[in-house]
Amino acid sequence: MMIIFLLPIVQLLLFGKVINTDIQNSKIAILDLSHDNTTREITSKLVSSGYFVLGEELMPGDDVEDVFRKGKVKMVVTFGPEFEKSLERDGKAEVQLLADASDPNTARILTNYASGIINDYVKKEKLQNLQLPNQIYTEVRMLYNEGLKSVYMFIPGIMAMILMLISAMMTSISISKEKELGTMEVLLASPLKPIQIVLGKVTPYLLLSFINALTIILIGVFFFGVPIKGSFILLMAESFLFIMMALSLGILISTIAPNQMVAMFISVLALMLPTILLSGFMFPIENMPLPLRILSHAMPPRWFIVIIKNIMLKGTGILFVWKETLILMFMTFVFIALSIKNFKIRLE
C-alpha cells in the first residue's frame, strides 16, 4: 500500500531532477588567443551564468580532441586572435564553439546558450559604442515558462501517468484478481448487486488517486516552483474527471482480461507506453508522422495534459478547456458503456 503513495513522489523527483533537460554547471574549456578585456569579460559572463563552469584553460597548441576524449569537458570556446581590436575596428570578431555532439541534445542546448550569452554581451556592452548600420535584433521571450524549466512539462505528464497507473492498472488488476481466484463468482452469487461490487472495488483507488493527484500538485508547487495560475478547484475537478475516466478504463480492461497477468499486460502496453510516448508528455505531437498524430487523439492523457497546462501555467478557466473536458467525459462514458456491455455478455 505504501508503494502507491511513494510511487508518485519518487517518479516526480526522478523526472524532475534526474531526467533534467535543463543545463546546469556544464564543464567548458576556454582557448583564449587574445587575452584582452572583452574575451575575459565574455568568459566571466559564461561562467557566472550558472549554465557553465570553467573546467580548463587551454593553451595554443593543446590538442582539443584530447580534452573531449577525457570526457569531462562538454564544450570548448575558442576566441580568435585580436578579438577586441577586430571587434572595434571591423565590427566583427571570431569565436568558435566546439561541442561534444556524442550527446546531440546537450550539444545543441550548450551551443545555443553560449551563443545567446555572447550575443547578448556584445549587443549590450559593445554595440552602443559602434555605429553599425541596419541591424535587426530579435527579442525573445518565453511566455508561460520564462525559465524554460522542463519540470513545468513533467508535472502534468507525470500526473497523467501516475493517475493512469494507479486508477486504470490497479483497478483492472484487482478486479481480474477476484475473477482469477474465484471470489468474484462468490460475490456475484451473493445478494450484492454488480454495481455495488464495482463501487466497492473502485472507491479505494478513487481516493488513492485523488490523494496522489494532490501530492503531485503540492510537490510541483512547493518543491519545483510550478505556478497554479488558474483556479485550484477547477484543477482538482479536472483531475477528478481524469481519474473517473481512468477508473472506467480499468473496469473495461478487467472485463476483457481473464486474469491478472493479462490485465497487467494490457495496462502496461495499452496505457503506460502510449501515455509516455503519444500524449505529448515527452515528445511533441506535432513532430510525429500523421498516423501517430491521429492515434494520439485517442489518448486520454493528451487532453488531460493540455487541460492541466492551461490551468496551471496559463491560468485559463473552463472557457478554454471545455473541449478537452468534453472529450474526457465522452471517453469515460464510452468506457463505462463498453464495460456494461462486456459484463452482460459474460453473464449470458
Add this chain to the structure above:
Amino acid sequence: MKEKVIEVRNLVKKFGSFVANDHLNFDVYQGEIFGFLGANGAGKTTAMKILCGLSSPTSGEAKVAGFDIYKETEKVKRNIGYMSQKFSLYEDLTVAENIRFFSGVYGISPADRKEKQDKLLKDLGLESAKDSLIGSLPLGWKQKLAFSVAIFHDPKIVFLDEPTGGVDPITRRKFWDLIYEASDRGITVFVTTHYMDEAEYCNRVSIMNAGRIEALDTPENLKKQYSAKNMDEVFLKIAR
C-alpha cells in the same frame, strides 16, 4: 413428500450452436444431498451457475428456494450459499476477516456474527487459526472454511462446485462430515463432483452426459438398474 426447493423444467442453455444444457428436468427436496455428476464439459457447472443466478438460461423454467430465477434473482441469491470450484475465500485476509466480510455481504449483525464465528471455529478446531491468513492454511482447512462460510448465513440451499478438488480421500471424507451436518440442520446441498466415492455419499444423484441428464436416482437404485458393483461402473456405462 418433502418440500421441493429446486424445480427445473425444460431448462436449455446454448452457447451459440453448442447446447450445454439440453432440456433439463429435475427436482431437489429440502434437506437432501443432491449429487450432480458428469464428465468434464457435460454441462454441470453451467446448470449450477444458472441456478445460482450467475448466468441466465436460454429457455425453460426454474425455481430455487421457491423463487423464479428470471424475476426474483435477488431473493434467490439471498437464500443460497455458493462455493466455487476455485475455492473462494480471500487469501490475503485472515480467517476472522473473511468471516466478517461475508457476514457484511449477507447482512448478518456483528453480535450474531461474533457468536456464530466462535462456534464455527470451535467446531472446526481452528480457534488458533483465527488470525492467520487464509493463504497460509493447508488446502483441506481452506475448503472446510470456505464451506462453513458459504453456509454462515443459514441459506436454504448451498451449491458446491467440485468442492474437494485436489485433496486426499481422508480429507475429503472429513469434508463430507461437514456436509452431513449441514444437511441435518435442514440445509439442502447441491454438489457437483467427478469423484465417484463422493457420489456414494449423496442421497440422490443425477448423471449428465453431453448436456442431458441420463439417469437420476439413489446410488443404490442406480447400481441395481445398471447391475454395477459401484458408482464408478454406473458412470462408465452411462458416459459411454
